[in-house]
Structure formats: structure tokens, C-alpha cells
Amino acid sequence: MEEFDLQSLLSSSEKMLIHLLQSYAQTNDIAIFVLGNDDHLQAGIFGELSKGTRLAQMNQMTDLSKLSVNKYKYNLEYADAPLRIASINQRVGKICVAKDIEHSSGLDHLQVMQQLQKQAAYLKYLVENVSKLIIKDRGIDNFVIRYSLDVNDAIDELKDSEGEALQQIKVMSTSNSSIISAIEYIDSNLDKRLTLDQVSSKVYLSDYYFSKLFKRETGLSFSVYLNARKIQKAMILLKESDKSINDISANLGFTRLSYFSQTFKKYTGYAPTKYRTEGNK
Incomplete structure (x- = not known):
């Protein structure tokens, strides 16, 4: 029995993936985070978060399974894309992007959503390909947790x-x-x-x-x-x-x-x- 260790991948190679995601989030004024297959936060939310916003509050949460259905309740727009590891042909989680949307801001939700969908697709491509290089360099065994039958x-x-x-x-x-x-x-x-x-x-x-x-x-x-x-x-x-x-x-x-x-x-x-x-x- 085995499970892929997504947290170890994110933190490997001097936190290369974390630095890339943090830089992209700040440059594009969005929040980026990675969820495991259980919808739990893997390494915090990347990006500059204004104190008091819903995104800042979510950074203290671990289970974000209801985020996609509650995005309007939280006054934010959201998109995600699945992350797969090619060498083991498994889905290991998803890359998520979000942006605070205030009701009084007049921002077009549809336009923001479409932009976030494009960014999620790009980040999926980025993370999967950088992950491929990291795994090739370090070996897949460094990112697999093996369990005995419980x-x-x-x-x-x-x-x-x-x-x-x-x-x-x-x-x-x-x-x-x-x-x-x-x-x-x-x-x-x-x-x-x-x-x-x-x-x-x-x-x-x-x-x-x-x-x-x-x-x-x-x-x-x-x-x-x-x-x-x-x-x-x-x-x-x-x-x-x-x-x-x-x-x-x-x-x-x-x-x-x-x-x-x-x-x-x-x-x-x-x-x-x-x-x-x-x-x-």
C-alpha cells in the first residue's frame, strides 16, 4: 500500500515549487494554494493577503472541501485544475487560484473567473513539469509513503x-x-x-x-x-x-x-x- 507525498514534493529542492507559486501569486495579485486529494491545504496560501479578507482567514484552515460551492458566500472567485504525476499516472491533488471580489467593487465575476481558469491551467502545466524534473533528479521513492496493511x-x-x-x-x-x-x-x-x-x-x-x-x-x-x-x-x-x-x-x-x-x-x-x-x- 502506498501514497504519494505531495507535501514533500512542494518542499523539495530548496522549496522550488513554493517559491515559484509565491512569485506568480504576488505578480498576478491572486492567491494560490495546493490541495491534496482529501481537499486539505498542503503548504499554506501563497500571495499577499489583506488582513480580514476571506482568503486571509482561509489560510488558517486546513479543510477547503466546500470552497468551490461556497465561493460567492466568501466573496471570492475561484478556479482549480487537477495535478497528476506522470511517472505513477496518479492524481495527487489540485492547484487552486482565487481572488477576493467585493460586492461593491463592480468587477465582472465572469471575466475574473475566466482569467483564473487560464491561470489554473498554466500553473497545472508549470507544477507538473517542474515536478517531473524534481522526481527525475531525486527519484520517485523519495516521494512515496509505503504502508503495511492496517x-x-x-x-x-x-x-x-x-x-x-x-x-x-x-x-x-x-x-x-x-x-x-x-x-x-x-x-x-x-x-x-x-x-x-x-x-x-x-x-x-x-x-x-x-x-x-x-x-x-x-x-x-x-x-x-x-x-x-x-x-x-x-x-x-x-x-x-x-x-x-x-x-x-x-x-x-x-x-x-x-x-x-x-x-x-x-x-x-x-x-x-x-x-x-x-x-x-
Whole structure:
């Protein structure tokens, strides 16, 4: 199990990336910051921040997961771009740019947003290419944290209640862009036999980090969520179609009808045949 150490990368080579970001922020009169995949601040906010502004206050925060949806509440404009490490083909976080916008200033929000989007795209290119040089010079092993399998994590996986999962996914919400993309991919491919490795690679995260992030953001392990969505769709098909149970099982990526029936009963309390005739009346 391993995870990329973004903080070490930012601080390496005499803080080259930090100095570059600080200089760009001051020159362009914006704030720049880097968030990890968990939306936590990695090395402070770069740029000259006026005391009392929202951006200055945010410099004291670590979790900025709600920033993109609350930008108008904070009187600022904001843009970001994902950061990927080519040598391991993983997303490691995102580069973010922001600017305070006072209601009385008369600044055009759309124009500011478009400019910030261009700056975020440029900084993504800058950081990824400088990172490539740093990693080539120092070696990827200097920026990878390796973990042994945590027994407590394995136990946590067993604590998920399949019986409550169907209710939980109805009210589940997350603002993490990687998890949103993963959920969209899962929901579009319920007919396939998806694995943790496949889905984590689609959002450019290590399987270890993706597993922990998914559980933190959704409250469910990847496998429980995946099966809950498959069973949720099976419930609809059983009630609203005349497809056979065997066809429904196959169409949802189950290789054996017996396993589908066992899983369905775990999540709903009914066998598929009984649910079709008696359930949800």
C-alpha cells in the first residue's frame, strides 16, 4: 500500500515549487494554494493577503472541501485544475487560484473567473513539469509513503451494514471531485464487474488512498457501495420489467445467480423472487 507525498514534493529542492507559486501569486495579485486529494491545504496560501479578507482567514484552515460551492458566500472567485504525476499516472491533488471580489467593487465575476481558469491551467502545466524534473533528479521513492496493511482498516471494512446501505446512498453527498467522478463512473457501469483497482485508476488515485477517501466521503466501503447500487437497480428491474432474475443478475455483472440472490437478500431482506411478488407493496 502506498501514497504519494505531495507535501514533500512542494518542499523539495530548496522549496522550488513554493517559491515559484509565491512569485506568480504576488505578480498576478491572486492567491494560490495546493490541495491534496482529501481537499486539505498542503503548504499554506501563497500571495499577499489583506488582513480580514476571506482568503486571509482561509489560510488558517486546513479543510477547503466546500470552497468551490461556497465561493460567492466568501466573496471570492475561484478556479482549480487537477495535478497528476506522470511517472505513477496518479492524481495527487489540485492547484487552486482565487481572488477576493467585493460586492461593491463592480468587477465582472465572469471575466475574473475566466482569467483564473487560464491561470489554473498554466500553473497545472508549470507544477507538473517542474515536478517531473524534481522526481527525475531525486527519484520517485523519495516521494512515496509505503504502508503495511492496517488490520484496523480491514476490520472497518467489515463494519459496513449492508442492510443500511440502501438507505444511506439515498442521502449520501460529497463535494470531493475525485469521489464524484468515481461515483459517476460506477453508476454508468453497473453492468460490469468493477474492481477497486479499475475505478481508482479512472480517477488517478492509488487503490489504497482511493479506498480510504471513498469510505471517508461516503461512509461506505467501495464494495458495499458498488453492491448497494447494483441491488438498487435490481429492485427497480424486478418491479418494473419482466426480465428473468437470471437475466437481471447477468445484466448487473454477477457471474453466478446464487451469489446475486445471496447479495440481494443481504441488502433487502428478501430473496429476489419474493421481492418481485411481495416486496415494497
